[in-house]
Amino acid sequence: MQTQTKTKILILGGTTEGYALADALATRADLRVINSLAGRTDHPRLPAGETRIGGFGGAAGLADYLREQGIRAVIDATHPFAAGMGWNAAEGCRAAAVPLLRLERPAWSAVPGDRWESVADWAGAVAALTGGGSRRVLLAVGRQELAPFAGLDAIWFLIRAVTPPDPMPPFPASELLLARGPFDLEGERALLDDHAIDTIVCKNSGGEATAAKLTAARERGIRVIIRERPERPALLTAATVAEAVAWLSPASGLLP
Structure with a gap:
């Protein structure tokens, strides 16, 4: 055969x-x-x-x-x-x-109630952070793209990544949270509340696994600086x- x-x-x-x-x-x-x-x-x-x-x-x-x-x-x-x-x-x-x-x-799309600011690159995100009065930021950009934000000494960052950055950029004030999605809405609400987050910086990755943070941000009127896709x-x-x-x-x- x-x-x-x-x-x-x-x-x-x-x-x-x-x-x-x-x-x-x-x-x-x-x-x-x-x-x-x-x-x-x-x-x-x-x-x-x-x-x-x-x-x-x-x-x-x-x-x-x-x-x-x-x-x-x-x-x-x-x-x-x-x-x-x-x-x-x-x-x-x-x-x-x-x-x-x-x-x-x-891709994700903004809906009524969202406070999104779209940027083309991380330089744009840094400018938006420094010009917008952000003080406590959830940084969810991936472990390999943290360096542009490390020099912002007036901001405290909660850095969420799947694995530890190597090397870790020298953030003056930060906390590293190792976690892998999917993330549920209740957990994202608690994360933003417990850390008094006023701004989220992320990529427009799309999908359900990490979308809950955007819903939680909308509910709380939290600003989202979102990098659009290349x-x-x-x-x-x-x-x-x-x-x-x-x-x-x-x-x-x-x-x-």
């Missing part, structure tokens, strides 16, 4: 959506699912299917990998702020003539895992 050759799919993952997509595809008998993780988190949770950790060496390196491994389709499910990988994926897939889909959760290539995009799975369905005609 001849063994069926499985079609190789590459997921550029590390996000909630990437893990969910791997779960949905790894059980399919016609697919061989390979996940790529950036390797920025120690001891990451491994997704369903096979996993490789580390970069490709830019767009050219990714194109070489796709050709060498015989990858038939790529789904970019990286974080909305992983712009470098997004551009490399577009260029690498184009060079290797491999179909590419972007799986991206919708520009990424114009690609065919899926907003949900179900849409990405449909893109790879036998009926789509994409795969043999």
